[in-house]
Amino acid sequence: MISRQSLIVARWEFLRFFKWKQQLISYLLMLGVIAAVALWSFFTDESRQQYRIAVPAGFAIDNTEQFQFQRPSISVEAQLAQLQSDESWHAVLTTSQDGIVIHTQSGKKWLSQLEQVLQQHYRKQAALGMGLTDSQLAQLEQPVAINTQYLDQSYKGKDTPEKMIAIGALLLLFIGLTTAFGQVLVSITGEKQQRVTEQLYAILTPQQWMDGKVLGHSFSALKAMFTSALVMLLTFAVVSVFAEKSLDLAWLDISVVLWLVPFALLGVVLCASFMGAIAASIDDPNNSGKGAVMMITWLPMLFTYLVIDSPNGWGMTLLSYLPLTSFAAMPVKLAMVELAWWQPLLSLLLLLATVWWMRRVAGRVFLRGMQLYGKEPSWGEIVRWALSNKAD
Amino acid sequence: MQLIVTAIGKAYASVQAVDKVSFHINSGDIFALLGPNGAGKSSIIRMLVGMTRPDSGSILVSYQSQHFDHVPRRLLGYLPEDRGLYPDKSIEKNLLYLAQLHGLSKSQALTEMAVWLDVFDLTERRHDELKQLSKGNQQKVQLIAAVLHKPALVILDEPFSGLDPINQEKVVQFLRELKARGMTVILSAHQMAMVEKLADHMLLMARGRVVLAGTLEQIRAQSQSQRQLKVAFSQPVSMAQLAALSSISRAEQVSQQHWLLSLSEPHSVSQCLQQLLALGELTQVEMQTADLHQLYLTAMAKHQPQPKPEVTA
Incomplete structure (x- = not known):
């Protein structure tokens, strides 16, 4: 079906483009790039660091692995001065009529994670205000399990x-x-x-x-x-x-x-x-x-x-x-x-x-x-x- | 092997590339197709190879009691007009690939390759990539590729093109070697001096038609080229004296005592000599024979298209 000559041409064509050294180098380069991206992500991952957040004296919020909330005795202006000079704090929280103000040097990836922690804290406070227990609150936050049953058994x-x-x-x-x-x-x-x-x-x-x-x-x-x-x-x-x-x-x-x-x-x-x-x-x-x-x-x-x-x-x-x-x-x-x-x-x-x-x-x-x-x-x-x- | 071509014709669009061309080639012959660009040589070669079919006429290739309407691939070694190999591969790899496609084993191919590379002084460069070679050396590799598998018939389209005179001589030797090995060779060329040394038979073509055909002697006879004598007198003679002789149609003074004389019909050489001796003593007499180059130019001049007359208001 396939002639001997066709097989010779096939072998020639295959080997013509089979540059194993170049290919090996390209795969190693690709693995190197993947490794570099992984290492870069690892070393720049802000979620693994700890951040010190200054909060007002009456702000009762629990520490997390990532955030340590401290209530300094100095004035807010002094806290902001320390923040400005890159000492002591990663962020300073103040309260206003609209809610909370986060003071920080510039935009950071971990700020969104801080916002989540604060949102969680306020939901918990609101639940306590309504007389809910911690387990009731956890139950409310638990998503409903939705399972689909397929009648087509082959799927x-x-x-x-x-x-x-x-x-x-x-x-x-x-x-x-x-x-x-x-x-x-x-x-x-x-x-x-x-x-x-x-x-x-x-x-x-x-x-x-x-x-x-x-x-x-x-x-x-x-x-x-x-x-x-x-x-x-x-x-x-x-x-x-x-x-x-x-x-x-x-x-x-x-x-x-x-x-x-x-x-x-x-x-x-x-x-x-x-x-x-x-x-x-x-x-x-x-x-x-x-x-x-x-x-x-x-x-x-x-x-x-x-x-x-x-x-x-x-x-x-x-x-x-x-x-x-x-x-x-x-x-x-x-x-x-x-x-x-x-x-x-x-x-x-x-x-x-x-x-x-x-x-x-x-x-x-x-x-x-x-x-x-x-x-x-x-x-x-x-x-x-x-x-x-x-x-x- | 015998090849008989009978009145073949081939047209491309509005151009009649080949028009009722006939010839035959015997086994072991070197046959030359001659003619200017566009004469139809490559069109004939492509029909012989089987790439195209004649619109009319027939091709008959006979080999060991078998008959074909073109040269079968297994019998053919071919150097096309449009030629090239793989520039990024070595000489050896290029030749090995083509030889194996022709059915040779690797060891057979390497043995044959060694012989031909030696003939063309390329042994030392067998591992060089083709692109590193000069155009002439690439041409030699292509010639080797055409004969490595010992074909019965070798068709070489312009084998001398792109070669310097020394390498042209090598190709002449190469073609003689092919003939000595019993191969039949068809070649097309412009280099008349080379063809004259080699070809057993030749076909001169112009605008798709046969102008002259046969051996060199037959072509000379067909072309009816003018007989010329180169003579030297012991004493100076004048143009007027020579012009007065009935046996001389044209006289050209080469040096003070040397003349090139064209004989007029129907006078014989001896009649002419008698008339010349009457003018003075001859110190040198040499019969001039037209070479293939002259015959070719004369024949082509006769078949050039006539210029259209100018129209004036």
Whole structure:
């Protein structure tokens, strides 16, 4: 089915863009940036510090871990002078007819936390004024537990780890297709610019050439998805360690992952074939607007994301069987809903047939495009070639 | 291998690129396609390779009792007019990739590569990236890429372009080596001096049509080029004396005693010599034969489009 020559082209294309040193450096840089952001957040976190707040003598408020309320015997003017000279106080509270005035040097993140403590204090005072006990007040502040019971037993629930897996799958597909987009465009138009194409035509058929290209760049895309998934898991593990929690991967549904792999593989091959066909019709990438059309391949992810909260709705059902979108929608649906085994299988078979057709289209467009010698085909010509049977 | 081309034609838009061109090539021959830019050489080559099909006429390639309507890929080594390789890859990687696509194993490819890199003095640079090489050296790498897999037929579109005279000579040696190895070679070129040394048969084209075809001798005969004699007299003779001779159509003084004389039809060389001896003693007589360059220019001059007459008010 796939010729030996196509496999040689695929290997060449894969290795051409596989710069492991650069990739390793970029991942290390990314981890470095994440670590730097985490460290910066840690060291600039004001909530872990203690603040001294001067309050009026009759202001009976309990200290918290973050705020120490002190009642100095000196005048308010003297307190403000101390605040001004950055001594003794982080803030000075005074009362007015409207309520409380917080005096401080400038805007600080912890001020909002102080406001919450003060609001809590005043609510408590008001409750005591009404004769409520502490437990009654706590009961009032307790939110009502609202649970939803889904009659559809197949629905796994909203805001569950399954939804996170689904969003993760979409994100990985986006990463894969972005990788393929760049590589296919650079590789095919680059070969035309470097005038390698005619030489290759004398060695292998346009279909063999296109199969090799698509396969090579699909592997690159899958590699990008795989390494991104590893980085995500690594980040999850690092965050778990920092949060002093045990590393729990029970949420990772292996059956969903096993379905995700063939859908992702075929989806990437389908999109890479489409991108290959478009790139093959571009003569000069600097003066062609056709490259932007390749971004159509991102739409299945967008459409799926828009209906992610209704995995049983008609929209998601349509997308999960439509071969042009099923590679994105069906794994998401699988992650969120229990499905009969034949449903993803049927979707996969339809996708497989479409991939087969699309690779033939890409081969035909490449053949005909090459015969134009420097002239860029119109959209009408591309459609005619796509629907014709000539492949060699 | 035998290749028979019969009255092929090819048109692009309103241009008739190839018009009823016929020729045949025998196994082991070096066949040259000659002609100015736009003569139709590359169009013929693309039809032979199978990239395009003739609108009319036929191509028949026979190899070991099999017949094809273009040169099959497995038999073909091709250097296209529009050519290039991967500039960010080394010579070795570029050649290895193309050789493996042709079906060679890695060890076979490396063995063949070593031979040809040595021929072109590129052994030391095999690990250099292609973009680090001069244009001439890149051209040599492309020539190697076309023959690494030992094809039965090699088609080289402008193999001498971009090369200095020393490297052009190397390509001549390269083509002789291909012939010695039994390969059939089709080449297109402008460098007549090179082609003259090599080609067994040639086809001169202009504006899509065949102007002259055959071996160099056959082309000379077809072109009916003027016979010329280079002579030297012991004593000075005048232009008027030479112009009076019936066997001389044109005389050109090269030096004080040397003359280049064109013979007029139907006089023979011996008749001309008799008339010249009557003028004085000859110290040198040399028959001048038109080279391919002259034949080419003469033939092309005959086939240039006639200028349109100026219209005056």
